[in-house]
Amino acid sequence: MTVIQAPTPTEALPDLDELMARLLSDRPLLDDTPDHLLQVVNVLESYGLVLDAYSRNLVFQGETQLLKPFPVMRFFHEGFSFERLWQHLMGDRINFEYAEYCQKAMFWHATGGMDAYFDTEPFLEACQRIIQLRCRRDPLMAMINRLFPSFAPESIRSLTTIYALGLFWRVMSDIFIDLARRYKIGEVACVNDVVHHIRDGLVTAAAHPIEYKVTEGGEEIWILPPEAGLTFLMDVAVPYVEAVFFRGMPFLGTVSYNAQAQQIAPDISSFKYGALYADPIPSMGAGIPPSLCMSDMFRNLPEELSRWYDSHGRGQVDAHVQICVSFQKSMFCVTNAAIAGTLPHPLDSTDPSAQQANRDHARAWGERLMGCRRVALL
Numbered sequence: 001m002t003v004i005q006a007p008t009p010t011e012a013l014p015d016l017d018e019l020m021a022r023l024l025s026d027r028p029l030l031d032d033t034p035d036h037l038l039q040v041v042n043v044l045e046s047y048g049l050v051l052d053a054y055s056r057n058l059v060f061q062g063e064t065q066l067l068k069p070f071p072v073m074r075f076f077h078e079g080f081s082f083e084r085l086w087q088h089l090m091g092d093r094i095n096f097e098y099a100e101y102c103q104k105a106m107f108w109h110a111t112g113g114m115d116a117y118f119d120t121e122p123f124l125e126a127c128q129r130i131i132q133l134r135c136r137r138d139p140l141m142a143m144i145n146r147l148f149p150s151f152a153p154e155s156i157r158s159l160t161t162i163y164a165l166g167l168f169w170r171v172m173s174d175i176f177i178d179l180a181r182r183y184k185i186g187e188v189a190c191v192n193d194v195v196h197h198i199r200d201g202l203v204t205a206a207a208h209p210i211e212y213k214v215t216e217g218g219e220e221i222w223i224l225p226p227e228a229g230l231t232f233l234m235d236v237a238v239p240y241v242e243a244v245f246f247r248g249m250p251f252l253g254t255v256s257y258n259a260q261a262q263q264i265a266p267d268i269s270s271f272k273y274g275a276l277y278a279d280p281i282p283s284m285g286a287g288i289p290p291s292l293c294m295s296d297m298f299r300n301l302p303e304e305l306s307r308w309y310d311s312h313g314r315g316q317v318d319a320h321v322q323i324c325v326s327f328q329k330s331m332f333c334v335t336n337a338a339i340a341g342t343l344p345h346p347l348d349s350t351d352p353s354a355q356q357a358n359r360d361h362a363r364a365w366g367e368r369l370m371g372c373r374r375v376a377l378l
Helices: 016-024 034-064 082-090 096-109 113-117 121-139 139-147 151-184 191-205 232-247 289-299 301-312 317-339 350-367
Strands: 210-216 220-223
Touching: 016 289, 016 317, 034 096, 034 151, 034 191, 034 289, 034 301, 096 151, 096 232, 096 289, 113 151, 113 232, 113 350, 121 139, 121 151, 121 210, 139 151, 139 191, 151 191, 151 210, 151 220, 151 232, 151 289, 191 232, 191 317, 191 350, 289 317, 301 317
Parallel strands: none
Antiparallel strands: 210 220
16 A cells, blocks of 8 residues: 655635636646646646547547447457457457446536437437437337337437547547647746646637547438537537546445445436546555556656656655656646636736626635645645
8 A cells, every 4th residue: 555645734725716726826736846737748648648549449439339239359459360359258358348437427417508408309310310220120119119128219319429439538638739749949947837838728629529420320410510500619528527637436445335325325426436546555455446547657757757756755656656656647737728728718808897707707716625635736
């Protein structure tokens, strides 16, 4: 077990006023130190490489796994071979189960414009048309649809979330890989540069449309059509931060699912199991999804960060735990960037109403961050 030192009196946790002040003065939430810069940039480079694989796989699933009750081939986006099957069975592969955990969190918490669109008439009509065409040539799906009429529409909703998350991670992977490139040539020299880079990437991609079209029975059908007006930032990125960074889902084996134990909140909107709350100590525990992601990043760890771990903690013995700590710090930077990118007005505005709107925005996020693992900011 790795002991996480509590902050000393001289390292007091930032309170609400301090969090708001940092957000409103364009200072990073994470302390701007050389060690933090090294950890964040390198762990995001590793994460960017992992997200590249996650993105390709999720987009592949969206394009090939529509209404497959048993999608056993969903992880073979690079093509099937017995060698890849053996590697899959032996665990010598990227752990796409973590990507599915994130997708399930987004789908379950159901926030944002995409989820709202799932309840609209055009979406429901598209689902019924797809189901109708599939059932004509798929007796198994026809039988399942008769017995369980809610299965197919729910499956389409889930796959749509999978595809949208793949599009989101494609952008984030490119942002993180470019961040590492700029760091290596000296264009990123502090933590605030990291936040600015991610913020600018999010803002640049903000209005990118999120669209999804499938072909069924020789007919092209829009599931997320252009006229739905769904966009990258507000309809996927912000809901992702909400679902994965803040809410998350409790991991089997870490809390009791017994209702009498009352260890899980009955209201999922009050869940606090996201990445910003996570205690890094149990990382690599069996069945804990983030341990899979840490393993993936360990396989792609930059040399600079690997050397840094050699002289911190217990060296390579607890490298996975150290990656978890660094990763959490980097996710605070991503959250910081998302907050900055969604500010209602420029920080240098002199309009009192604009300044008040920014303060309200910062306060709302600051209040949520107060419950997070703020020790990671130090």
